[in-house]
Amino acid sequence: MSETELRVADDDSQLDADDRLRPEFVDAVLDAVEAGHAEEARALVEPLHPADIADLFELTPEDRRAALAAALADLLDADVFAEMNDYVREDVIDTLDARQVADIASELDTDDAVAIIEDLDADEQREVLRAMEPDDRAAIEEALSYPEESAGRLMQRELIAVPEHWTIGDTIDFLRGSEELTTDFWEVFVVDPAHRPVGTVALSWILRTPRSVAIADVMQREQTLIPVDMDQEEVALRFQKYALISAAVVDASGRLVGMITVDDVVHIIQEEAGEDTLKLAGAGDGDINEPIAVTVRTRVAWLVVNLGATMLSASVVGLFQGEIARFALLAALMPIVSALGGNAGTQTLAVVVRALATNQLTSSNTARMLFREFRVAIFNGAALGTVGALGSYVILGNAGLSTVFALSMIFNSIVAGLVGVVVPVALDKANVDPAVSSAVFVTTITDVMGFFSFLGLATLWGLGH
Amino acid sequence: MSETELRVADDDSQLDADDRLRPEFVDAVLDAVEAGHAEEARALVEPLHPADIADLFELTPEDRRAALAAALADLLDADVFAEMNDYVREDVIDTLDARQVADIASELDTDDAVAIIEDLDADEQREVLRAMEPDDRAAIEEALSYPEESAGRLMQRELIAVPEHWTIGDTIDFLRGSEELTTDFWEVFVVDPAHRPVGTVALSWILRTPRSVAIADVMQREQTLIPVDMDQEEVALRFQKYALISAAVVDASGRLVGMITVDDVVHIIQEEAGEDTLKLAGAGDGDINEPIAVTVRTRVAWLVVNLGATMLSASVVGLFQGEIARFALLAALMPIVSALGGNAGTQTLAVVVRALATNQLTSSNTARMLFREFRVAIFNGAALGTVGALGSYVILGNAGLSTVFALSMIFNSIVAGLVGVVVPVALDKANVDPAVSSAVFVTTITDVMGFFSFLGLATLWGLGH
Structure with missing residues (x-):
């Protein structure tokens, strides 16, 4: 194997097969730092790609990051900071003075510089900006004037x-x-005298076209322009849909003010697609580097809302105390009916939330989706009801109980399928993020309907008498 | 506003503010097709970007796609198929003969051609390949010889x-x-006489360097090579980590056999990041276009597994039938304890699964993560336990019941935090996809421990007597 391949091959000594830093390597570096052998630590880290140096900081416990940053000071260039997790970067930036931060930011493209500076306190921000060259400062101040998570922040x-x-x-x-x-x-952007983009030319076209040809004759006139105030999630969807490598950003009057490249969008696509998992679970940003107080606050809020919701379903159970006291087996089976509804509802919800996020589910096909889930729910409810009825009959030998059990499972499966579509679609229409708020509605409805249908049918059937 | 901007502006008549086709537009096209006015339908669709024509087919009900394809035959070029959802494409491809499919595939880069051909039945595949030029056919046959979802399928x-x-x-x-x-x-790849890549040159460098300079002097020697059998998820992570635009794909002997570009990877990043949501919910591919039989099968399997798991926790409740019969209020409160555990466990699980998928959680920081979640769980358990105890005391006025309720909530919150880390990490170590299998383990454990701790403590406290 050639030397270049070895750099990325799996037997590379710092990285494991999944491109992650080996724990032994991380320990070796941290041990060298702790022992005061900064030279040795630098020698170990020097061959790493900036993205891997950034990872090293992320894998280092919070209380040891300052020492690591001091030891590796020479290696901490702009590229390393551009690759670092926000929270970890804040930690490391805190160990530097305003002059050093300004130097790092000056070396970066606007978008990466903004990413570093936007997280600083107002005071630190002012200090760092004051330490920068007027040109760089003006560019960053302009970027900071756009809303967070907008194209204006993302562009260079x-x-x-x-x-x-x-x-x-x-x-x-x-x-x-x-x-x-x-x-x-x-790509090169072609602009009119008012600096409005009129076309783009991919570099490969420039290279393959004779020098004498007018650029207007080879440029692609169909372009996808990004308004400077567009939300980054929309930007990411547009890049993905039209398979863009770079795109011009224009202000309200249509003038070219910046460019977004696909490598900046890849992070967003990954984050936005991944964050639905976290939102559905009520885990906030779910960043393993965020301060623990933030984590506790985010999660407690969600748990309290859910606690309220489960108390609602508990009160349904409370209505049937008499039946349960007479026939305690009902208490054992009722959580199965609600759990089935919760699981089925979550399946539908996950599919619908993904389809909404990727623009696959629109008003054109919502009715079709609802009917689709209704059919799936009938099949699934019937299958599970049959399994549940047979299983419970074999174990408990009570035909009435098993019948009630099966009927309520079928009913709750259908409820789950319908609310799994209706709730997120309705929230989306009301401009509420369906990933954040749907789960608690759906599981509360399936819990309540599960308990109510099972205990209610059991009462009608006279099981508690 | 200039003409070019109007193409992408929000007042564009076919697209809404989120770049989705307006339902009225979809209806107008389908109505024209149904009325036999193919000419009118073509006129409506002609101005659309290929990605939007693909969307139109996705938004069209299954039973009307063949008629739409027939009406729009001239507009159905290779780019439209490259953008289409797999299931919808299969549908439309079925309406074409092998000759037409071969023509479309010949116009595409290898990766897009493979995406179309790999989904065909073996018979159709043979027919289409036979109808292609020998060169194109050889390239596709070679690509098909690599495993599905590998770099070899993805490269051109x-x-x-x-x-x-x-x-x-x-x-x-x-x-x-x-x-x-x-x-x-x-980028241009520089190769040695054995056709092994030794460096890359970005086109912007070629354009800015005088003609006389040797390419070896400006090429970047540090390159990220992709082994041809690498899984596409790893390819995507590598593109993301090193912010690549394109990368060379090499075979086992290190020879350059293809290239992967970022626009092909963007789809994968989006899919892989989004599919954790679906996997955690047991919703399989979660594709709203997949045949309903596939959906039912995938989901029923997951529901049956969960049914088994809830029967296990129901049997724990069964152990306490005596207590419940004497004090039916226990049956109302016990689902709250298990639901809290389930919610808290799912929060931790979502965070851990994301951190594993993005290579942020490795052996270097697992212990730290476990301790972190332990602390979060104690805080959250204490907060929720206090709220629950006060709430239940106000409503029910039973101090013993409220104490047992609070203690079991704290206990179950800690259990949830710990299993939320341990289960996915252990599955990942055992090379089982933690997103697919963790949820059922975690919720079963929190259900069982919730019921057991609450009912067990209630029995010890003598609440049922």
Whole structure:
């Protein structure tokens, strides 16, 4: 195997087969730092990619990060900070003075610099900005004037824009002549005299077209423009839908103000797609590096709401105390009916929330989706009801109980399928994030209907007498 | 506003503010098709981006897709199929003959052609391949020889590779001279005589470097190579971690066999990140276009497993029938204790599953994570226990019952926090996907421990007497 392959091969000494830092490696670095051998720690870390150095900090316990940062000071360049988890970065940035932070931010593209500076306190932010060059400062201050999580925060100002009347040759000469263009770019934007984008040219087209051809003749006129105030989630969906590599960002008057590249969007796609899991569970950001007080607060709020909801379903059980006292077996079987409803409802909910998030479920197909889930629920309810009825009959030998058990399972399965669609769709229409709020409604309804249908049918059947 | 902006602006007549096709537009097209006005339907659809035409088919009910495909035959080009959902594509492909499918596949890059052909039945596959040009066929047959969801399926063979001894000028001349290179590319790969990659050059570097410079002097030697048999999820993580635009794919002997570009990976990142939500809920692929029989089968399997698990916890309740018969209020409160545990466990589980999937939780920080969740669980358990105890005391006025209620909630919260970490981490170590199998273990444990601790403490306290 050649040397270049070895760098990424699985027998690389710092990384395991999944590209994660080996725990022995992390321990070796931290031990060297603790023993005061900063030199040794630096030698170990030096060969790492910036993304892996960032990971090293994330894997280091909070109380040892300052010492690690001090030991590795020379290696902590802008690229490492750009790759770091927000909370961990804040930790490490806290160990630096404003001058150092300003130097790091100056080396980065606007979007990465903004990511570092936006998390600072107002005081620190002012100090860092004051320590920066006026040009860099102005760019960052402008970016900070856009709402959080908007295209304006995500874009970089560094881009290549050329006038319509240029030729391919003009463009290549311009690029060769500009020493300052240190950033990577994949497309050139063509603008009109008012600096409004009129087309884009992929670099591969520039390279393959004779110098004399006018750029306006090879540019692609169909472009996807991103309004500067667009939410980053919408930006990500647009990049994904139209398979973009980069896109022009325009202000309200249509002027080109920045560029977003796909590598900045990949993180967002991953985060936005993954956060539904966390939201459905009521786990907030679910970042394992967030301060524990934030975690407790987020989760307690959700648990209290759920506690209230379960108390509601408990009160349904309370209505049937007489029947339960006479026939305590009801208390053993009733949680099965509500759990089945909860599980079935969660299945439907997960599918619907994903379909809403990816724009696959729209008003055009909601009715079809509802009917689809209704049919699935009937099948599933019948299957589970049969299994449950036979199982309970074999164990308990009470035909009436087993019949009531099966009927309430079928009923609750249908309820689960319907509310699993209706609740998130209704919340989405009301502009409430369905991933955050649906679960508690759906499980409360399936709990209440589960208890009520089972205990109610049992009462009608005379099981408690 | 200029014309180009209007194409993507929110007042565009076919799309709503979220880039989704408006239901009125979908209806207008389908009505035209039904009325036999194919011409009118084509006129409506013609201005759409291929990704939106693909969406139109996804939003069309299954039984009307064939008629739509027939009416829009001229507009159904390769790009539309490349953007279409797998199940919907199969539907539409079924309406075409092998010759037509072969023509479409021939126009696509290998990866997109493979995506279409890999879903066909073996017979259809053979027929389509036979109808293709030998070159195209060979490329696709080779791709099909790699495992599903591997880099070999994902890569395209169309790429630019140049020898080390070339200059920038040689490279530009080569690109200008090659008429056939219709695909987009963003980097050029430099290979040694054995066709093994030794470096990459971003196109922006080629454009900005004088013609006389040797390519070996500007190429980036540090490259991230993708083994051809690597799983697509690993490929996606690697793209994300190292912010790649494209990457070389190498075979076992290190030779360059293909290229993966970020736009192909974006779909995977989105799918892989989103599928944890579906897996945790036991909803399988959760694709709203999958055949209903597949949906029923996937979900029933999960529900039956959960039914078994709830029967286990029901049997714990059964042990305390005597106490419940004497004091039926226990039956009303016990689901609250188990639900709290289930909710708290699911929160921890969601966080841990995300952290495992994004390589943030490794052996280096598992112990720290466990301790972190333990502390969160104590706080949350104490808070919820206090609220629950006060609430139940106000309503029921039984100090003993409220004490037992609070103690069992604290206990179950701690159990939930611990199993929420231990179960997914242990499954991950055993190479079982924690997103698929964790939930049933965690909720079963919190159910059993919830019922057992509450009813057990109630018995010890003598509440049933």
